[in-house]
Amino acid sequence: MWRSVLDYLHLAVAYMRINIRAQLEYRGAFFSQIAAMFINDGVWVVFWMFFFTRFPVLHGWNLKDVLSLWAITTAGYGLAYGVMGNAHRRLAPAIVQGELDLWLLHPRAVLPHLLLGSTIPSAWGDALFGYVVYLGFIRPDAARAMMFVALSVVVAVVFVGLGVMTGSLSFYVGNASTLSDQWRDTSITFATYPPTLFEGKVKLLLFTLIPAGFISYLPVEALRSLSIANLFVAFTGALAVLAAGVAMFYHGLRRYESGNLISING
Amino acid sequence: MKQAEKYLWIGCTAARSNLAYAGEVIYRSTFIAVILYIFMRLWTVVYAGAGSQRIGGLTRPQMLWYLVITEAILMSTPRVAAEVDDDVRTGRLAVHLIRPLSYVCGHLSRAMGDRVVRFGINLAVGAVIAFILVGPIPMSLPGLAMFLAVLPAAFLLDFLGMFLIGLCAFWLESTSGLVLIYSRAVMMFGGMFLPLEIYPAAMQPALRVLPFASMVSAPGRMFVNPSFRHFGEAIVIQGCAVVVFAIVVAMVQSIALKRLFANGG
Amino acid sequence: MSRGVEIRELMKNFVLTRWSGLRRRVSDVVAVDGISLSVPPGQSVAFIGPNGAGKSTTIKMLTGILHPTSGEVSVLGFIPWRDRRRLAHQIGAVFGQRSQLWYHLPPGDTFDLLSRIYSLKREEFVRTRNVLIERFNLGSFMNTPVRKLSLGQRMRAEVAASLLHRPKVLFLDEPTIGLDVIARQELRNLICEWNRNDGTTIFLTSHDAGDIEHVAERVIVINHGQVVVDDNVAAVRRKYLGAKILRVQFHEVPRPVLLPGVTVLCSSEYEWKLQIDTAITPVRRVTSAVLDAGSVADIAVEDPPLEEVIARIYCESRREVPS
Numbered sequence: 001m002w003r004s005v006l007d008y009l010h011l012a013v014a015y016m017r018i019n020i021r022a023q024l025e026y027r028g029a030f031f032s033q034i035a036a037m038f039i040n041d042g043v044w045v046v047f048w049m050f051f052f053t054r055f056p057v058l059h060g061w062n063l064k065d066v067l068s069l070w071a072i073t074t075a076g077y078g079l080a081y082g083v084m085g086n087a088h089r090r091l092a093p094a095i096v097q098g099e100l101d102l103w104l105l106h107p108r109a110v111l112p113h114l115l116l117g118s119t120i121p122s123a124w125g126d127a128l129f130g131y132v133v134y135l136g137f138i139r140p141d142a143a144r145a146m147m148f149v150a151l152s153v154v155v156a157v158v159f160v161g162l163g164v165m166t167g168s169l170s171f172y173v174g175n176a177s178t179l180s181d182q183w184r185d186t187s188i189t190f191a192t193y194p195p196t197l198f199e200g201k202v203k204l205l206l207f208t209l210i211p212a213g214f215i216s217y218l219p220v221e222a223l224r225s226l227s228i229a230n231l232f233v234a235f236t237g238a239l240a241v242l243a244a245g246v247a248m249f250y251h252g253l254r255r256y257e258s259g260n261l262i263s264i265n266g
Numbered sequence: 267m268k269q270a271e272k273y274l275w276i277g278c279t280a281a282r283s284n285l286a287y288a289g290e291v292i293y294r295s296t297f298i299a300v301i302l303y304i305f306m307r308l309w310t311v312v313y314a315g316a317g318s319q320r321i322g323g324l325t326r327p328q329m330l331w332y333l334v335i336t337e338a339i340l341m342s343t344p345r346v347a348a349e350v351d352d353d354v355r356t357g358r359l360a361v362h363l364i365r366p367l368s369y370v371c372g373h374l375s376r377a378m379g380d381r382v383v384r385f386g387i388n389l390a391v392g393a394v395i396a397f398i399l400v401g402p403i404p405m406s407l408p409g410l411a412m413f414l415a416v417l418p419a420a421f422l423l424d425f426l427g428m429f430l431i432g433l434c435a436f437w438l439e440s441t442s443g444l445v446l447i448y449s450r451a452v453m454m455f456g457g458m459f460l461p462l463e464i465y466p467a468a469m470q471p472a473l474r475v476l477p478f479a480s481m482v483s484a485p486g487r488m489f490v491n492p493s494f495r496h497f498g499e500a501i502v503i504q505g506c507a508v509v510v511f512a513i514v515v516a517m518v519q520s521i522a523l524k525r526l527f528a529n530g531g
Numbered sequence: 532m533s534r535g536v537e538i539r540e541l542m543k544n545f546v547l548t549r550w551s552g553l554r555r556r557v558s559d560v561v562a563v564d565g566i567s568l569s570v571p572p573g574q575s576v577a578f579i580g581p582n583g584a585g586k587s588t589t590i591k592m593l594t595g596i597l598h599p600t601s602g603e604v605s606v607l608g609f610i611p612w613r614d615r616r617r618l619a620h621q622i623g624a625v626f627g628q629r630s631q632l633w634y635h636l637p638p639g640d641t642f643d644l645l646s647r648i649y650s651l652k653r654e655e656f657v658r659t660r661n662v663l664i665e666r667f668n669l670g671s672f673m674n675t676p677v678r679k680l681s682l683g684q685r686m687r688a689e690v691a692a693s694l695l696h697r698p699k700v701l702f703l704d705e706p707t708i709g710l711d712v713i714a715r716q717e718l719r720n721l722i723c724e725w726n727r728n729d730g731t732t733i734f735l736t737s738h739d740a741g742d743i744e745h746v747a748e749r750v751i752v753i754n755h756g757q758v759v760v761d762d763n764v765a766a767v768r769r770k771y772l773g774a775k776i777l778r779v780q781f782h783e784v785p786r787p788v789l790l791p792g793v794t795v796l797c798s799s800e801y802e803w804k805l806q807i808d809t810a811i812t813p814v815r816r817v818t819s820a821v822l823d824a825g826s827v828a829d830i831a832v833e834d835p836p837l838e839e840v841i842a843r844i845y846c847e848s849r850r851e852v853p854s
Contacts (some may be wrong), residue, residue: 007650010647011647011648014643014644014647014648015644018633018636018640018641018643018644021636021640022633022635022636025635025636025676026635028439032440032442032443035443036442036443036446039446039447039450040446040450043450043453043454046454047454047459047460050460050464050465050466051460051464053466054460054464054465054466055312055315055316057315058308058311058312058315059311059315101591101596102626102629102631104594104595104596104615105594105596105619105622105624106619106648106649107616107617107619107620107648107649107650108616108619108648109616113648178290178294182294182296182297185297186297186300189300189301189304190300190304193304193308196311197304197307197308197311198307257596257597257598257612258597258598259543259545259588259591259597259598
């Protein structure tokens with residue numbers, strides 16, 4: 001079992017190297033995309049700075065808390081789609097255009113292999129932003145910094161799961177790209193606002209259909225409380241999202257392999 | 267009169283082609299629902315915490331309707347800079363220049379046609395959602411008139427800004443970075459999510475002078491809390507801004523064209 | 532454990548859902564209708580048929596991408612859809628219209644990645660890679676980005692990439708599409724060589740009759756989900772590929788040409804389109820007769836389109852089979 005985990009790690013490293021190398025062939029575009037995303041994220045930090053100057057507390061959350069929220073979300077997002085770029089927007093088109101066949105010809109488990117196949121250049125801007133904001137603005141101590149690193153991996157797992165879940169729609173609903181994107185973007189948007197804003201049924205929604213709760217709320221709680229128990233809870237939540245995505249994918253794959261996906265608009 | 271008719275026709279064609287995709291636009295604009303819901307919750311918490319009915323002179327419903335307007339404006343931005351950039355890089359600019367149509371005005375008509383339709387759709391969707399979330403806000407006929415009067419200059423200013431950036435294609439390898447910075451500046455300094463009155467006091471004078479407020483905040487304010495004084499101010503500032511931008515655009519365009527004719531494209 | 536490919540009574544039905552507006556029509560489509568084949572290891576097979584004949588469906592079932600409705604398949608002793616990953620270590624695939632080489636990087640980078648995907652041991656990989664570079668003549672452009680390569684160079688690199696893990700079966704789908712005459716011949720020779728020297732079983736799908744004639748030893752024609760011809764290349768060539776089409780344009784009205792085995796398909800005042808039965812009269816004789824018939828402006832000799840040939844095969848085979 002360990003041999004195969006190591007084997008897949010080697011594979012991931014090989015894909016990372018080739019993906020980055022391919023991006024560096026056009027380094028101007030690569031670095032400018034990173035910079036652009038950095039600026040994009042920065043605008044939100046400025047917004048919250050203005051906001052908290054005027055309204056110092058929001059249901060128990062202050063500027064530092066929201067910045068931590070943004071930092072962990074962008075860091076996880078960047079990590080997820082920097083390493084597994086095909087989890088971002090490529091899954092739905094790959095299913096619809098028959099690209100899956102090419103991946104099925106390789107001696108690898110389809111999903112992890114497929115996800116590694118590309119990188120999203122701007123995601124590296126997000127990752128950089130998350131770390132810069134956390135280490136630069138929040139200035140954590142060593143323990144918090146380590147917790148942050150661990151949690152960025154946890155959040156990355158959620159993002160990969162989310163991408164797989166939303167992309168797998170295309171196994172069932174034809175070309176669901178727009179729907180997938182809306183679902184994913186809605187989840188991410190909710191994840192960037194303090195969870196204390198929402199209550200009751202909406203909060204339930206944010207821990208089920210729109211997994212914003214797993215993206216940022218649990219991880220931020222773990223970060224604030226610096227508790228291993230909360231870290232464990234966040235990790236379990238992330239695994240749950242990933243499991244849901246993986247289940248959807250492999251169930252859809254069975255349909256794909258029976259070839260009954262053909263649907264023509266007359 | 268004939269010239270004006272031509273531009274009107276261009277605008278109407280652009281508008282009509284946008285209506286053809288109305289279905290998709292409505293679908294995407296449902297994303298507005300997410301933003302509006304989240305901000306409704308945000309303002310609910312803030313107003314409860316502040317313990318007062320008004321913040322920055324606006325009630326909670328007015329705050330949300332302000333967001334409806336600014337969102338509608340910002341989500342209807344036409345791709346002027348990218349189109350001009352493209353024209354310059356592919357040499358299509360030269361083709362445009364031999365037509366009996368002013369290059370700027372041609373783009374302006376098309377951009378306005380695009381914008382009016384998309385703004386209308388976004389506004390309609392946003393209004394429905396805001397109505398469901400916080401109910402209506404008090405409105406008056408003069409207020410509505412003031413709002414409508416401020417819109418054209420707002421759209422025109424934004425157009426001139428983007429056109430200017432597109433012209434920079436003559437000198438820059440890529441204008442997409444500038445476009446991004448410009449759009450974020452409009453968001454930030456135009457008061458997209460927060461009315462400018464809420465920004466730190468030290469910034470107020472600067473914000474009032476920058477053109478971004480005229481593009482976003484002015485229409486937003488006129489819709490939710492119109493006043494003759496603010497209207498007067500807004501019109502004056504918009505007027506000056508338009509004049510300044512128009513002069514700059516004319517200057518830059520003539521420099522660019524000289525460069526075009528000298529180098530042959 | 533068989534080392535070849537065994538197919539028995541393979542069937543595949545699809546459920547086709549057609550939407551017209553809001554109404555849904557569901558129909559059953561038979562893509563593969565009872566195919567039975569046996570391919571010994573090391574054989575080179577051309578697997579041809581018109582579009583929609585069931586070729587790609589069959590190949591997908593051989594490679595484990597698709598599950599059959601019924602029937603049995605054994606490839607190198609594996610059941611493809613059950614042992615997909617283990618089988619994948621032993622098979623390779625080349626698609627003429629879809630590249631597996633990373634476009635912006637040199638082929639060498641893709642080769643390194645493939646060594647990881649297939650978990651190849653370093654020394655073995657390096658040895659095989661060097662052999663392939665030499666045999667396929669890739670040395671001059673191993674460090675050039677793929678986007679800068681000619682199509683011929685790219686296809687050589689593609690085929691080499693598919694052989695890095697020394698597969699026992701190689702599937703080739705339109706490998707010579709878009710290539711010029713020289714590049715096409717080069718690629719065919721390389722594939723043949725590899726088949727002969729390494730014993731790799733070849734499954735070739737192509738619309739190019741030349742590919743079939745030069746690379747394959749056995750031709751299997753599929754139509755309407757069934758095997759209609761299964762014979763060696765020489766026999767198929769004799770029976771069905773013996774026709775050539777000659778088009779000629781004259782500067783002046785030509786003298787008539789009468790030769791046995793030559794049929795006029797269509798003609799106008801200055802142009803002829805002739806069909807030549809090469810079993811009766813060689814192309815050489817017809818060409819010189821045509822050149823003597825008048826001042827020639829343009830002349831071309833082509834294979835009849837494969838679709839036509841297959842249609843003819845199918846019609847003839849239907850007639851041959853007792854009803």
